[in-house]
Amino acid sequence: MIGKQERWQEELFVAGPLSSLVPDDHILKLVDTVLDLSWLRDEVKDLYCYDNGRPGIDPEAAIRLMLAGFFQGIVYDRKLMREAQVNIAIRWFAGYRLDEKLPDHSSLTKIRQRWGAERFKKIFQKTVQSCIDAGLVSGETVHIDATLIRADVSWESLTAKYADETIKANADKEEDEEPKRPGRPRSQKPKVKKVSTTDPDATMTTSCNTFRMEPCYKQHAAVDDTCGVIVDVDVTTGEQSEGNQLPEQHRQEDQDGLRRFGLRTRQEL
Numbered sequence: 232m233i234g235k236q237e238r239w240q241e242e243l244f245v246a247g248p249l250s251s252l253v254p255d256d257h258i259l260k261l262v263d264t265v266l267d268l269s270w271l272r273d274e275v276k277d278l279y280c281y282d283n284g285r286p287g288i289d290p291e292a293a294i295r296l297m298l299a300g301f302f303q304g305i306v307y308d309r310k311l312m313r314e315a316q317v318n319i320a321i322r323w324f325a326g327y328r329l330d331e332k333l334p335d336h337s338s339l340t341k342i343r344q345r346w347g348a349e350r351f352k353k354i355f356q357k358t359v360q361s362c363i364d365a366g367l368v369s370g371e372t373v374h375i376d377a378t379l380i381r382a383d384v385s386w387e388s389l390t391a392k393y394a395d396e397t398i399k400a401n402a403d404k405e406e407d408e409e410p411k412r413p414g415r416p417r418s419q420k421p422k423v424k425k426v427s428t429t430d431p432d433a434t435m436t437t438s439c440n441t442f443r444m445e446p447c448y449k450q451h452a453a454v455d456d457t458c459g460v461i462v463d464v465d466v467t468t469g470e471q472s473e474g475n476q477l478p479e480q481h482r483q484e485d486q487d488g489l490r491r492f493g494l495r496t497r498q499e500l
Contacts, residue, residue, distance in 0.1 A: 249323045258302045259324040267361070268294060274354065278345055288334050293342050294354070295325040296334075308336040355464070362460045372456035377473045380466075382433035382446040389425045389446065436469035451476045 253260050268291040275290050299321045300311040315321040315333055327333055343351075362368050425435050425444075433446040447469035455462050465476065 249319065249329070253320045253323055257320055259299060259320050262298065262302070263324060266295075266298075270357070271354070274357075275346060275350065278350075288338050288342065289326070290342075292325050292327070293334075293339060296321070296339065299324055308339045311339075312336040359460070359462050362458075367458045368455045368460050368462060369457045370455065370462075373462065374454045374456060375452070375477065377449050377451045377476070379436065379438050379469055380448045380450055382427065382430050382448060384427045384430045384433060384446050388427045388429040390428055391425050432468060434468040434470040449473075 250260070271290045271294060279287065296311065296315065299315070300306070300308075303311075303314065303318075303321070305311045305314060312333055312335070315325065315327075319329075322329065322331075322333075359368070425446075427433055427446050430446065433448055435444040436447050436449075437444045449467050449469050449471050451463075451465045451467065451471075451473065452461055453463040454460065467476070
C-alpha cells in the first residue's frame with residue numbers, strides 16, 4: 232500500500248534528547264565520543280576579562296563550530312553559520328539548542344584574531360599529544376609534503392610592482408654612470424613581481440613549469456604513517472621552499488613526546 236507523509240510539521244519540541252536525531256555513524260557524533268576540550272577555557276582565559284564587557288562565545292563552542300566546518304568541508308564562516316541554523320548535527324555538536332540563537336559569523340573571525348596563530352598552535356599540539364597518549368602515533372615513519380593552495384583572489388586584483396623602487400632606481404643610475412668593462416656583464420634588471428592588492432600575503436608561484444603562476448599559499452604537513460595523524464602543519468606563502476621548512480618539521484629529539492614528531496614545545500613557543 233502506498234504511504235502518505237504529512238509534510239507540514241508545526242511541532243518544535245519533541246520527546247527525547249537532541250542527540251537521538253543525529254545518526255550514530257555521523258562524523259560529528261563519532262568525534263564527540265573522543266573529543267575532550269575541558270582544558271580549553273584555562274588555555275585562553277588570559278585573553279578575556281571576567282568582570283567587564285558582555286559574555287563572549289564559549290571557547291569550546293567556538294572550536295566545535297570550526298571543527299564542524301572542517302568535517303563538513305565548509306571554509307567560509309558565513310556559510311557555516313547558515314548551515315548550523317538548519318543542521319541539527321552541528322547545533323548538537325556545538326552545544327546549541329534548537330531555539331537558541333547562534334553567534335554571528337564575524338564572531339569566529341574575531342576569535343581567530345584574538346587567539347592568534349601561536350595559541351592555535353598550542354591547541355593543535357594538545358590534540359596531537361592526546362593522539363600520542365592513545366597510541367595513534369608511533370613516529371617511526373613520517374610523511375612530509377607540501378601542497379599549493381590557490382588564494383581566493385581574482386586576476387583583476389593582481390598588479391605589478393618592483394620590490395624596492397628606491398634601491399632599484401639608484402642601482403640603475405649607478406649602472407648607467409659606470410663604464411662597461413670588457414668581459415663584465417651588466418647586472419640584470421629585476422623582474423616584475425605581481426602581487427594581489429586584496430591579499431598581499433599570497434605570492435605568485437606554480438607547481439610545474441608548464442602551468443601559469445597563480446597567487447598561492449603553501450601548506451606544509453607532516454603525517455604519521457601509523458594512523459594518518461597530522462603531527463605538524465604550517466602555512467606559508469607560495470614562494471616558501473619546502474626544503475627550508477623540512478628542518479622544522481623533522482627533528483630527532485624527543486622532549487615531552489613532541490620533538491620527535493617535529494613539533495615545537497611550549498618552552499620553545
